[in-house]
Amino acid sequence: MLDNSEGYVTEDGRKIGGVVMEMKNITLRFGGVVAIKDISFDIREGEIRAIIGPNGAGKSSMLNVISGFYVPQEGEVWFHGSKRPPMRPFEVAQQGIARTFQNIALFEGMSVLDNVMTGRLSFMKTNILQQAWWKGKAEAEETENREAVERIIDFLEIQHIRKTPVSRLPYGLKKRVELARALAAEPKLLLLDEPMAGMNVEEKEDMSRFILDVNDEFGTTIALIEHDMGVVMDLSDRVVVMDYGKKIGDGTPDEVRNNQEVIDAYLGVSHD
């Protein structure tokens, strides 16, 4: 069904654009352990792309490769049509790739507002002297970015906790604040590492709604890892399936669901 043409139209009528990010033959090793073995896939503009697989399949490692935290031994990462040289994670972030973490990685000592403001870092142009003086440029910049942050806070419905220190928040809200921080960067590509881990059904539904809304309203390209198959199949446009570091399936949720290798990986099959 999918070819290499410039995009496609989903069943619900959303237009998916050309390739934003392409992983070419990525291999990642930790000493003797091969975490990712010769995997290639692409992410198209405006789509929700899921990476699934059993525990230890290498999904999180894959996300870490995309966000620059791990440098693969072999293979190339192409972003917006050019090959990405090896770079530090903060440089990747400045290119427009934001992410959330499997174990919440918020700044516990700061308020929700400060956490989300930190996400706006790439829009902050004033130097340290201007900030020390505050009046003038730094204040204007702060106000401008505060407005953008407040829009995101409204969008994710966390107005009531904006001044609360993050350490006092319950788990579900922390996940939402983390999403807000990633969104504040206005990313071209948003990586979500198990956004629904440890949530109850209601919180999962909320989070799914937010993910769909983000994709819908801002047109953000999203790549996510998730274990809840029902959620993945409902949310995503295309799915990559990994097992033991290898890619065993790639396609629409329906194609993946009927792929024999995928069924074997999830249900288990005797290898003989």
Next chain:
Amino acid sequence: MFYREAGDFKTSYIADSQTFPIKFDRYRYYVVLAVAFGIIPFIINDYWANALLLPFLIYAIAAIGLNILVGYCGQVSLGTGGFMAVGAYACYKLMTAFPDVSMFIHVILAGGITAFVGVLFGLPSLRIKGFYLAVATLAAQFFLVWLFNRVPWFYNYSASGQINAPERDVFGIIITGPNAPAWATYLFCLIFLTVCAILARNLTRGTTGRTWMAIRDMDIAAEIIGVNPLKAKLTAFAVSSFFVGIAGALFFAVYLGAVEVGEVFGIQKSFLVLFMVIIGGLGSIFGSFAGAAFLVLLPVVLKVVGVDVLGWPTDIVAHLNLVIVGALIIMFLILEPHGLAQLWRVAKEKLRLWPFPH
């Protein structure tokens, strides 16, 4: 009862992010400023200046500086004494080399030179964290003191190895040396403290402060959302050392007048300022003031109560001081790691509701 936020609405983001968002706080701040600048200079005498006010003002600057590094950026430093020595010696060299230049410029330049040295010794922080970084800064402490002791150029080849502040003035008013009037030295230090505190507050509430706190709270996550750890840590070292250097320059030139480096800027000084930050409150500008005030006041109060009122021997009181400070450090670390500033915050939250807590 004393403390009301109701009706104090913010209609702009600028008003919401100001330093004292609550009206009551803001007015109290103006009152404190008015008393400090408008009343104290007229009633000050030498005893008050030398026993309490000057050390408080100068230690508060040093504590703000160290708080930026330890409290905001999470980089433990035991080199404060050494960096204060850099400020003092830089100020001394500048004062003797350019006698006609204003003391303001000497002190600021001394801060700048210390900032540069601070960045140099901050470089290891890019590789090592926590305990190990503390040891690395400890090396800076001992190295700097050794350097100022052993290289005669720093103390202008004086026979005693000491540095003595020559008489210098600002706009014709003598600031350093034995003939400086108490009110002038007080005002000079107060101006530096006020400006330093405002600058520190502006930095910590803005972008730079957020990158520091991000590094402190979770450095890996900070880097992944776009914080350049090199820049964040080195700016923290630079800004921190700048303030500490100013404090060192004032401590030597305005407060003591003569300095023997090992005695004045030894490891004890590093610990004293660190204790101020811990007792006052990590990550709080107000805490730096509170900690400095507390540790400057404590020995004076103990002496007045112990020696003058109760008639105890002086050495017992001096030792009691050490015991109390040690016990307080342990208590604060266990019970309230955010120090006096947090106690103050809790008290304010309670006052907001008092006398109707439900």
